[in-house]
Amino acid sequence: MKVFIAGGRGRVGSRLADNLEAKGIEVVPGGLEDGIDVISGKGLAEALVGVDTIVNVLNTPRFDAEGAISFFEGAIDNLTAEGRRAGVRHHIVLSIVGVGEGDASDIGYYLGKVAQEKAVRSGPIPATIIRATQFQSYIPVLADQHTMDGKVLAPRSFIQPVELDEVVELLAEAVTTLEPGSVVEIAGPDRFYLDDLFRATLADRGDDRAVVTVDGQEAPGAMVPRGAYRKGLVRYPIAGIPTA
Ligand SMILES: NC(=O)c1ccc[n+]([C@@H]2O[C@H](COP(=O)([O-])OP(=O)(O)OC[C@H]3O[C@@H](n4cnc5c(N)ncnc54)[C@H](OP(=O)(O)O)[C@@H]3O)[C@@H](O)[C@H]2O)c1
Incomplete structure (x- = not known):
């Protein structure tokens, strides 16, 4: 089996490459530093020769709706067009729990992920969508994104962070055993x-930014699973945070 990882040198992609290679699966990493640009299409046709499965763990720094939608949708369009020509049988996309549920958020980045899911579902290659909650290691970055004028602004919404390697293992399972067509949440x-989690995380890091609880616009449960999901086993690395 040969797997093309779009974004294969990134946070998720590099760990997935190690995981698959340890299982004896041939991996083709597809990132800019590999000479592949999924947006212009440069290098894609050559990289996809003989590939059975595409795993799409691409990311963009664009958080505005226009930028995120054009990146995530454009990448799917190019990957599916070249993938189909190459005979790819399965396209797996990593998305985020809660996007596309209607009330998740109007944050531009999430609209990009909604567009990504729609594009892969309606594309010609049978698709699987894996939706993960926020990675545990990403919480400090999320706190930075919520910072305004030196204060961390957080609604009292739910968050259920997952350990990255458990997401990687689920992606690897999608490659090796899942039938195309599934949507699996973890x-x-x-x-x-969220506000409690930020307070505990910043305190643990000796970061003295204040966390201010604010009214949230979105539903408090917008970013946690609503239906069946795989529950990871690895606990958040800071003990004693009250659960919701
Ligand atoms: N962070 C979270 O908590 C979380 C939770 C759930 C789901 N996710 C999803 O997980 C996915 C992966 O996130 P990540 O943190 O692993 O991202 P990341 O570390 O930023 O990696 C993204 C990769 O995309 C590649 N890339 C960007 N533009 C490209 C282009 N035009 N052509 C080819 N490659 C390109 C980058 O390649 P270069 O390195 O060569 O630039 C990079 O390797 C994202 O889609 C995100 O939505 C994240």
């Missing part, structure tokens, strides 16, 4: 309130 073992 979340961590514990559900917290």
Whole structure:
């Protein structure tokens, strides 16, 4: 089996490449530093020769709707067009729990992920969507994104962060055993309130930014699973945070 990982040198992609290679699966990493640009299409046709499965773990720094939608949708269009020509049988996309549920958020980045899901579902290659909650290691970055004028602004919404390697293992399972057509969600073992989680995480890092609880626009449960999901076993690395 030969697997093309779009974004294969990134946070998720590099760990997935190691995981698949340890299982004896041939991996073709597809990132800019590999000479592949999924947006212009440069290098894609050559890289996809003999590939059975595409795993799409691409990311963009564009958080505005226009930028995120054009990146995530454009990448799917190019990957599916070249993938189909190459005879790819399965296209797996990593998305985020809660996007596309209607009330998740009007944040531009999430609209990009909604567009990504729609594009892969309606594309010609049978698709699987894996939706993960926020990675545990990503919480400090999320706190930075919520920072305004030196204060971390957080609604009292739910968050259920998952350990990255458990997401990687699920992606590897999607490659080796899942039938195309599934949507599988994964979340961590514990559900917290976002403001509590930020306070504990910043305190643990000796970061003295204040966390201010604010009214959230979105539903408090917008970013946690609503239906069946795989529950990770790895607990958040800071003990004693009240669960929600
Ligand atoms: N962070 C979270 O908590 C979380 C939770 C759930 C789902 N996710 C999803 O997980 C996915 C992967 O995230 P990540 O943190 O692993 O991202 P990342 O570390 O930023 O990696 C993204 C990769 O995309 C590649 N890339 C960007 N533009 C490209 C282009 N035009 N052509 C080819 N490659 C390109 C980059 O390649 P170069 O390195 O060569 O630039 C990079 O390797 C994202 O789609 C995100 O939505 C994240």
